Amino acid sequence: MQKISNYISLVALAFLAFACNNDKTTPGYTFMDDMYISPALETYGKTTLTANGMEAQLPVNGTVPRNYVVYEFEDNQEGYDLAKAELMMPDEFKTDAALAEGKQLYTIFCNHCHGPKGDGNGHLVEIGKFPAVPDYKAREITAGSIYHVIMYGKNLMGSHASQLTNEERWKIVRYVQDLRGDVVTETAETTDAVVTDTEETAVIETIDQQS
Numbered sequence: 001m002q003k004i005s006n007y008i009s010l011v012a013l014a015f016l017a018f019a020c021n022n023d024k025t026t027p028g029y030t031f032m033d034d035m036y037i038s039p040a041l042e043t044y045g046k047t048t049l050t051a052n053g054m055e056a057q058l059p060v061n062g063t064v065p066r067n068y069v070v071y072e073f074e075d076n077q078e079g080y081d082l083a084k085a086e087l088m089m090p091d092e093f094k095t096d097a098a099l100a101e102g103k104q105l106y107t108i109f110c111n112h113c114h115g116p117k118g119d120g121n122g123h124l125v126e127i128g129k130f131p132a133v134p135d136y137k138a139r140e141i142t143a144g145s146i147y148h149v150i151m152y153g154k155n156l157m158g159s160h161a162s163q164l165t166n167e168e169r170w171k172i173v174r175y176v177q178d179l180r181g182d183v184v185t186e187t188a189e190t191t192d193a194v195v196t197d198t199e200e201t202a203v204i205e206t207i208d209q210q211s
Contacts, residue, residue: 069166075152080145087144093170094184102175105168109160110176118179130156136180146173 041047041055050057073079073087092098107116113133115121120133150169153159164172177184 067165071151073148073151079152080148080154083148084142084145087142087147089143089147089170089173089184093167093174098171098174099178101168102171102173102178105164105172106175109163110172113157118176136176141180143173143177146176 041049043055045055046053047055073083093102106114111122112124113120113122113130114136115125115133118136120135122130122133124130125133147169149157150160150164150172152161160169174184
């Protein structure tokens with residue numbers, strides 16, 4: 001039994017010595033490489049590790065990206081009309097900060113077609129790549145319809161849903177409304193209380209007593 005233990009110890013020491021070297025720029029020799037180095041797969045390449053033979057896999061059914069916002073209006077004329085009438089801009093985007101960020105996003109994603117003034121004289125229109133784009137001011141549009149078009153696209157304009165987050169879309173809507181000259185005001189968080197004549201008299205009497 002002692003001989004077997006000594007033999008195992010010698011074999012272990014031999015493996016340990018064999019795995020080491022004097023070159024500090026290399027990791028030396030490894031055993032059981034699959035546990036040390038994971039097998040790499042080429043992006044969108046073929047593999048025998050998955051059922052469909054492809055590296056890229058679809059997400060699990062029902063999963064959504066983090067911070068995903070469900071958009072309830074459908075991509076059709078009825079959905080456009082409903083969004084135009086019912087979809088309202090959240091108050092958090094009715095601020096000067098949202099307006100400034102919306103201008104930056106508009107310059108990146110919209111300026112080349114709609115123009116810096118929103119009059120449809122963008123660079124791509126001027127050089128003939130696209131037909132004239134209607135002026136924002138010449139159309140009957142609302143915050144909801146603007147958002148809907150950014151979401152799904154309309155006519156020659158494609159969807160920007162994959163390029164812009166929900167917050168970024170609303171910020172662009174805010175800036176488009178500014179180009180149109182629409183009056184955008186925040187909704188008051190609390191409503192002013194209605195003071196009746198009886199309550200007003202009671203307040204005055206209280207003040208007189210305290211004075």
